[in-house]
Amino acid sequence: MQTRIISLLVEDHPGVLTRMSGMFTMRGINITSLTVSPCEKEGLSRMTVAIDGSESELEKVRKQLSNLIEVVKVVDLKDEEAIIRDLCLLKVHAKDSGARSEVMQLAESYGARIVDATLDSVTLELTEEPERISRFVELMKHFGVKQLFRSGVTAIGGGGGGGSEK
Amino acid sequence: MARVKLSGAEIVVEELKDEGVEVAFGIPGGVLLDLYDILYEEKEIRHILMRHEQCAAHAADGYARVLGKTGVCIATSGPGATNLVTGLANANIDSSPVVALTGQVPTSAIGSDAFQEASTFTITMPITKHNFLVKRTEDLPKVIHNAFYIANSGRKGVVLIDLPKDVLAGVARVDLHPTWTFAGYKPNIKPNQVQTKKTAVVLANAERPLILAGGGVISADATEELRHLAEFLGAGVVTTLMGKGTIPEGHPFCLGMAGMHGHIYANRAINECDALLAVGIRFSDRTTGWQLDQFAPDATLIHVDIDAAEINKNLQVDIPIVGDVKLALSDIIKWLEKKKRTEGNSKSVWVQRIREMHSACEDCIKDVRSAGSSISDRLIKEISEILDDDAIVTTEVGQCQMFAAHYYMTKNPRTFISSGGLGTMGFGFPAAIGAKVAAPDKKVVDIAGDGSFLMTCQDLATCVENDIPVVVCIFDNRYLGMVRQWQELFFDKKYSHTGLGITPDFVKLAEAFGCYGERVEKPEELKDALNNAFESGKPAVIDMVVGKEDKVLPMIPPGGGIIGMIGTEKCKHV
Ligand SMILES: Cc1ncc(C[n+]2csc(CCOP(=O)(O)OP(=O)(O)O)c2C)c(N)n1
Ligand SMILES: [Mg+2]
Numbered sequence: 001m002q003t004r005i006i007s008l009l010v011e012d013h014p015g016v017l018t019r020m021s022g023m024f025t026m027r028g029i030n031i032t033s034l035t036v037s038p039c040e041k042e043g044l045s046r047m048t049v050a051i052d053g054s055e056s057e058l059e060k061v062r063k064q065l066s067n068l069i070e071v072v073k074v075v076d077l078k079d080e081e082a083i084i085r086d087l088c089l090l091k092v093h094a095k096d097s098g099a100r101s102e103v104m105q106l107a108e109s110y111g112a113r114i115v116d117a118t119l120d121s122v123t124l125e126l127t128e129e130p131e132r133i134s135r136f137v138e139l140m141k142h143f144g145v146k147q148l149f150r151s152g153v154t155a156i157g158g159g160g161g162g163g164s165e166k
Numbered sequence: 167m168a169r170v171k172l173s174g175a176e177i178v179v180e181e182l183k184d185e186g187v188e189v190a191f192g193i194p195g196g197v198l199l200d201l202y203d204i205l206y207e208e209k210e211i212r213h214i215l216m217r218h219e220q221c222a223a224h225a226a227d228g229y230a231r232v233l234g235k236t237g238v239c240i241a242t243s244g245p246g247a248t249n250l251v252t253g254l255a256n257a258n259i260d261s262s263p264v265v266a267l268t269g270q271v272p273t274s275a276i277g278s279d280a281f282q283e284a285s286t287f288t289i290t291m292p293i294t295k296h297n298f299l300v301k302r303t304e305d306l307p308k309v310i311h312n313a314f315y316i317a318n319s320g321r322k323g324v325v326l327i328d329l330p331k332d333v334l335a336g337v338a339r340v341d342l343h344p345t346w347t348f349a350g351y352k353p354n355i356k357p358n359q360v361q362t363k364k365t366a367v368v369l370a371n372a373e374r375p376l377i378l379a380g381g382g383v384i385s386a387d388a389t390e391e392l393r394h395l396a397e398f399l400g401a402g403v404v405t406t407l408m409g410k411g412t413i414p415e416g417h418p419f420c421l422g423m424a425g426m427h428g429h430i431y432a433n434r435a436i437n438e439c440d441a442l443l444a445v446g447i448r449f450s451d452r453t454t455g456w457q458l459d460q461f462a463p464d465a466t467l468i469h470v471d472i473d474a475a476e477i478n479k480n481l482q483v484d485i486p487i488v489g490d491v492k493l494a495l496s497d498i499i500k501w502l503e504k505k506k507r508t509e510g511n512s513k514s515v516w517v518q519r520i521r522e523m524h525s526a527c528e529d530c531i532k533d534v535r536s537a538g539s540s541i542s543d544r545l546i547k548e549i550s551e552i553l554d555d556d557a558i559v560t561t562e563v564g565q566c567q568m569f570a571a572h573y574y575m576t577k578n579p580r581t582f583i584s585s586g587g588l589g590t591m592g593f594g595f596p597a598a599i600g601a602k603v604a605a606p607d608k609k610v611v612d613i614a615g616d617g618s619f620l621m622t623c624q625d626l627a628t629c630v631e632n633d634i635p636v637v638v639c640i641f642d643n644r645y646l647g648m649v650r651q652w653q654e655l656f657f658d659k660k661y662s663h664t665g666l667g668i669t670p671d672f673v674k675l676a677e678a679f680g681c682y683g684e685r686v687e688k689p690e691e692l693k694d695a696l697n698n699a700f701e702s703g704k705p706a707v708i709d710m711v712v713g714k715e716d717k718v719l720p721m722i723p724p725g726g727g728i729i730g731m732i733g734t735e736k737c738k739h740v
Contacts, residue, residue: 011348015299019291026292056478063475069296069316072350 003032003130004058005077005084005155008047009039011070019068020047027064029057033152044072048154050130081158086130087151089115090137091123093144103143110136121146169341174303174334175200177342178267181310183210184343187238189229189603190214190267191222195242196282197269197331214603214632217624219246221596223253224622227262228600231583232558234387236263236318237600243269244282247328248289252590254324255293259587260408261385263318265325266290272332273301286328295323300330303338311344320353321473322385355472357489357497365443365485366501368466372441374516375401376462378424378453381408381586382446382471382491384579389413391495392445398502400513401443402520404432406453407571409446410582415575419517421524425453426722427568430530430737431523433728436462443498445470446491449480450587457727470494530737542566542641542716544689546573549611549639552696556581557609558601562594562618564648566641568718570613592621598636599629609700612638617646617666626679629705637699637706639692640672643714651717655732656724676707685709 010016017036024031032050039046051061058076066074077084094100100122107114107124110132116123126136130153137148172180178201182190189212194202205213216222219241226237237257241250247268257264271280287299296316298309313325369375383392389412396403396419403413404424413420424432433455436442442465447453449469454461458481467483469476470491477486487494546569553559555577561567561584576582583601585593598612612619619640629636641647650664676683682702684695692710699706719733726732 009350011350014301015287015291018288022288022291060475060479063477066350067473067475069348069351072348 002052004051004053005082005153006049006051006058006062006065007075007077007155007157008049008065008071009041009044009073009075010047010068011072012038012043012045013070016045016070019070020049020065023064023068024061027060029053029061029064035152035154037154048152050153075157077155077157082155083158084129084153084155085127086133086153088126088128088133088137089123089149090140091121091146091148092140093120093146094122095120099143103140106136106139112136169339171337171339173200173204173337174306174329175204177303177306177338177340178310178329178334179204179208179211180342181307182238185310185314186235187211190238190240191216191225191229191600192240192267193217193219193222193242193246194240195246195269197243197271198240198329198334200331200334201240201267201269201329213240214599214628216596217627218622219249220253220592221599221622221625221628223250223257223264223266224590224593224596225600225603226264226266227253227257227260228560228583228597229604230257230262230264230600231597232580232601232604234385234580236265236314238265238267240267241269242282243271243286244284246282247286248284251289251293252588253596254290254326256585256588256590256593258293258295258324260585261322261381262324263322265313265317265327268326268328269334270299270328270330273330274332276330286326290326293324294326295321297326297328299328300333303333303336304340306333306338307340307342307344308346312347315347316351320351320355353472355474355489357470357487357494359497361485361487362494362497363501365468365487366498366505368441368468368485369399369401369443369498370502370505372439372466373513374438374440375399375513376435376439376442376465377401377403378406378436378442378444378447379403379409379412380406380445380447383409383412384446386446386472386491387579388446388492388495389579391492391499393417395495395499395502398499400517402435402439402516404428404435406447406450406586407584408586410571410576410584411579414577416577418521421520423571424728426455427572427718427720429527429572430720430731430734431520431527433731434523434527435520437729439465441466441468443468443470444483445495447471448476451480454481455722455727456725457729460727460729527737530734541689541712542569542718543573545639545641545692545710545712546570546613548689548692549613549696550575552693553609553611557611558583558598558605560584560594560598560601560610560612562612562614563589563591564615564618564646565643565651565716565718566613566615566618566647567594568648569641572718574613591615591618593618595619595622595636595638596625598638599625599634602634602636610636611696612636614638614640615647616640616642616644616672619672620670623675626676626681626705626707630680635703635705637696637708639696639708639710641712642672642709643712643716644668645714647716648718650715654715654717672707672709680704682706683709685711687711
């Protein structure tokens with residue numbers, strides 16, 4: 001099992017997101033994340049679906065997605081080639097100055113930004129590959145995580161191409 | 167076409183006519199008053215007022231299955247739309263092209279729990295091929311055009327259009343009959359030449375080739391090609407329930423329906439073949455059984471279907487072919503003809519065996535029949551003999567359906583209409599209404615169960631009021647017979663809530679609606695009763711008394727495989 005990422009171009013219609021998530025439920029497919037965003041083309045949106053599953057499960061998802069009338073294009077993003085990002089916001093306990101400086105140091109080494117701070121907490125932002133974020137979050141748990149938000153993955157094909165079209 | 171200024175309701179009707187719609191089955195309601203106001207004067211569209219929306223959907227479905235043309239049904243918002251749901255799910259899972267129009271509360275009221283508001287758009291999303299909630303009058307031409315295009319192309323299915331009151335009442339300047347379609351919808355798939363060629367080689371070299379034909383063959387109007395291929399190859403043909411009619415039952419190569427309630431020799435042929443060409447099917451468990459190691463274990467599996475998502479969904483195949491079934495079969499034939507068949511003789515043993523199985527096994531299971539189903543199977547055989555080849559038979563669901571599937575000799579495509587995927591009790595009668603409207607010159611008979619018929623019998627009124635003389639033949643066993651059969655076989659005869667008691671008197675019920683009614687106590691009386699029914703010129707109900715505990719056998723028990731069906735123990739050939 002590994003995380004697979006499918007990038008979709010879909011018609012920007014009300015209800016497409018419901019249709020997608022409904023299809024996943026109906027076909028018994030578990031997805032790890034689903035994100036929607038505008039894209040470079042007028043009237044279309046980009047969706048990024050992350051799935052934990054085997055190649056055959058991925059194949060099933062791809063076909064079912066292609067069958068949706070409002071899906072214009074299904075692109076398989078191979079891990080090796082794709083640039084995959086997740087955005088994480090987390091609020092960490094930092095009651096004393098020792099903890100605070102340790103948190104800040106670790107944040108810096110991971111490339112996280114400090115976006116807010118109070119006397120007893122620090123809020124950090126990190127945009128990274130999902131696994132690196134997970135590692136960072138694990139570290140921060142050591143200090144106590146008050147709140148955690150992750151946007152879900154979004155991805156783009158590497159190089160000049162747009163990923164392999166299916 | 168020039169811009170015109172029309173109301174939403176007028177646009178809907180204009181576009182329906184442009185799509186060739188001649189009939190719509192529906193029931194009006196508050197939010198549809200604008201639409202019905204236009205339909206009142208409309209001469210080109212015959213609107214048939216149904217007595218339940220479920221029947222409107224089934225009738226549209228039956229109509230579509232008979233003609234291959236998209237059926238149309240109409241229902242009001244809220245309860246009207248929710249009543250449609252069963253019928254739409256039924257049509258969609260059997261890939262029948264239907265467009266449903268539903269009324270909706272005004273756009274300004276959507277989400278307010280307004281009177282008769284239900285979120286039809288979200289409710290019907292998983293049971294349609296696609297659906298639309300129209301927000302602006304000017305979008306109507308595009309939406310309607312696409313609804314019909316999507317419903318009747320690719321893998322056919324149901325498209326629903328939800329029409330808010332203000333969208334129908336509003337006026338807009340529009341261009342009628344647009345041609346725009348979705349960029350991502352490319353339904354016309356040409357089969358891959360490498361794959362069809364490979365298939366031709368496999369089939370030509372096979373010693374025991376078999377074709378398994380499903381509803382997709384009928385949907386693609388490819389029955390001629392199928393028959394030609396079978397005859398050219400010397401391949402046996404077995405069908406699914408939905409595939410009845412793909413080849414005349416009685417054709418020397420036809421082994422009839424396979425699967426759970428199929429013929430033993432059909433299942434045996436699947437088990438023994440060395441190349442299986444599955445066309446327009448989805449390998450449902452009702453066809454394959456559950457012991458997949460018994461399903462064509464020695465065969466090269468070839469699967470042709472228009473829907474790529476069906477390939478390797480239920481069964482892993484060796485040669486997948488995605489595309490139009492008619493094109494694919496033509497291509498395979500083309501390659502075979504090019505190859506010139508030289509090894510034809512090698513198949514003669516197999517053809518011989520097919521023929522032998524066909525006639526011999528009939529005798530072997532006679533015992534089974536008389537033990538389990540002395541009357542029911544005879545009744546179907548009578549019906550089969552009395553009806554001409556182009557008569558249309560629809561079925562309800564249960565034992566009645568499986569008796570019909572097993573024993574009714576279907577000769578032509580689109581003449582055996584049954585609820586395959588959903589197994590919807592109450593389907594057969596309203597589907598018969600749609601069938602009769604589609605083909606008024608053909609005899610239409612619903613083979614019904616007493617339980618099923620009571621689910622939709624109120625539409626006898628529709629038949630009488632609109633002069634739609636269909637004949638309902640009820641297998642009157644006073645049981646939810648199929649469930650009772652399972653209780654008998656697998657639950658120690660504990661008939662929990664399957665007895666139907668003694669009411670109603672179906673003859674009187676028919677008469678109360680102004681229909682012809684007759685009771686048949688013995689199979690030999692059926693012929694006269696059917697003729698009386700047809701001669702009456704009225705919709706008719708024939709109440710056929712059958713053995714209360716008749717069983718439909720043979721059958722694959724739950725969890726079983728296509729070999730070792732219950733009821734085949736005495737067959738000497740398997
Ligand atoms: C709408 C619906 N409800 C329940 C079932 C489950 N079911 C399958 S067959 C059957 C019995 C059908 O009884 P009847 O119509 O009398 O036919 P018979 O089996 O007796 O010939 C039932 C209840 C169903 N298929 N459809
Ligand atoms: Mg019954």
